[in-house]
C-alpha cells in the first residue's frame with residue numbers, strides 16, 4: 001500500500017455482508033462530497049450539508065431510477081474518522097441496495113478502498129497511532145468481552161500515554177548520562193540517572209508481561225485436566241462445560257483418548273482438554289493415552305492438576321513439564337477429605353462446590369494483573385518492540401556511560417516502533433493487510 005494515493009477518493013461498503021436493517025457505503029477523500037452529490041437527492045445536496053449533520057433523501061441511479069431512500073451523513077475534514085471529507089450513505093442493509101449504491105459511487109469517480117484503507121488514512125493523518133489502528137482491528141474482530149475490553153483500552157490511547165511516560169523517563173536518564181559524559185566534573189544526582197530508568201524498566205516489564213494475557217484474551221487459551229485415573233477429570237470437565245461431554249464411570253482408565261471442548265470462562269475463549277488418567281500400564285492403548293496426556297499438559301496455557309480428595313495422596317508417576325502454569329485441585333469435595341492441603345482448591349463436580357473459586361483462579365492465572373491494567377500489548381508486533389526496549393534499558397543499567405547512552409537511544413527507537421510514529425512502510429503495510437475492506 002503506497003502513501004501516494006491520498007489524493008484519491010475511496011469508497012466501500014462499511015457494514016457486514018448479508019441482510020441487515022441498515023447498511024452503509026462510506027466515501028472518503030477530497031471528492032467525497034461531490035461524489036455523494038451525484039447519487040443523493042434530498043433537501044440539501046451533500047456538499048451543502050454541514051459537518052456532523054445528516055439529511056434524508058433518495059439514492060438515485062445514473063438513469064434516474066430511485067434505488068432506495070436513506071440518509072446522507074457528512075463529516076468535514078479534519079473532523080472525521082479518516083481526517084478527510086467523508087460522506088456516509090446509509091441505506092437499507094441489503095446486498096442488492098448496497099451493491100448498486102457502491103457501483104454508482106465508483107462510476108462517479110471514487111475508487112474501491114483497499115483493506116483497512118480508511119483506518120490507514122486515519123493513521124496517516126495522525127488521528128491514530130499504529131497501536132490504536134491495531135486496536136480498531138481488535139474491536140472489529142472481538143469475539144469475547146475480554147477481547148473487546150483490551151481493544152477498547154488500546155483505542156483510547158492509554159497505551160500511547162503509557163509509552164510516552166516510559167519514553168520520558170528514558171529521555172531523562174539519557175540527558176543525565178550525556179551531561180556526565182560532557183561535564184564529568186559536575187556530576188549528576190543519582191535520582192536523575194537511576195530512578196527514571198528503574199521506573200522505565202518496571203513499566204516495560206509489566207507491559208511485556210501483559211502481552212501474554214493480551215494474546216490469551218484474543219486468541220483464547222488451552223487448559224488441560226491432568227491427574228491419576230478416576231480422580232474426576234472428566235466429571236470436572238463436564239461441570240465446567242455445563243453438559244455431559246465426556247464419559248464418566250467408576251472404572252479407572254475410562255478416558256483413553258483426549259477430548260476437547262470449547263467454553264467461555266471469565267470472558268476468555270477456553271479449550272478444555274480432558275486426558276487419560278496418568279499411571280504405569282501395560283495396556284498399549286492406555287499407555288499411548290498417558291503419553292499424550294503428558295504432552296498435552298506441556299502444550300497447554302494452564303494445567304489443572306487433579307488429585308482425588310477422598311483417596312490417600314499419591315504423586316503422579318511423571319513430572320509435569322517444567323514451567324507449566326498449574327492450579328492444584330482436590331476433587332470430590334462433597335465427600336469426607338482424606339487429606340488437607342491449603343495449596344489445593346477443593347472442588348466438587350457433583351454439588352458444584354468450589355467451582356466459582358476455580359473459575360476465579362483460572363481467570364487470575366490466565367489474565368493475572370493485566371485484567372486490571374490500564375493498557376495491554378495486543379499484538380506480537382507490539383510485544384516484540386516492548387521486549388527490545390526492555391532489553392536495551394536493562395543493558396543500559398549495567399553499562400558504563402558511553403555504552404549506556406547508545407542503549408538508551410536504541411530503547412527510545414524500539415518504543416517509537418511500539419506506537420508506530422516513525423516506522424517503516426512495510427511494517428505499516430503488514431498491519432493494514434489484516435483488515436477487511438470498509439474499515
Ligand SMILES: Nc1nc2c(c(=O)[nH]1)N(C=O)[C@@H](CNc1ccc(C(=O)N[C@@H](CCC(=O)O)C(=O)O)cc1)CN2
Pocket residue numbers: 024052075078079080081088
Ligand atoms: N456511522 C458510523 N458509525 C461509526 C463509525 C463511522 O465511521 N460511521 N466509526 C468508524 O470507525 C466508529 C466511530 N469512530 C469515529 C471516530 C471519529 C469520528 C469523527 O468524526 N471525529 C471528529 C468529530 C468528533 C466530534 O464531533 O466530536 C473529530 O474527531 O474531529 C467519527 C467516528 C464507530 N461507529
Ligand SMILES: Nc1nc2c(ncn2[C@@H]2O[C@H](COP(=O)(O)OP(=O)(O)OP(=O)(O)O)[C@@H](O)[C@H]2O)c(=O)[nH]1
Pocket residue numbers: 227228229230231232233234235236247248249250251252253254255256275276277278331332333334335347348349350351
Ligand atoms: N462424589 C463425587 N464423586 C465424583 C466426583 N467427581 C467424580 N466422581 C466420581 O469419580 C469417578 C471417576 O470420575 P471420572 O470423572 O470418570 O474420573 P476421571 O479422572 O475422568 O477418570 P479416568 O478417565 O478413568 O482417568 C466416577 O464414579 C464419578 O462419579 C465428585 O466431585 N464427587
Ligand SMILES: [Mg+2]
Pocket residue numbers: 233234235246247248254255274275277
Ligand atoms: Mg475420564
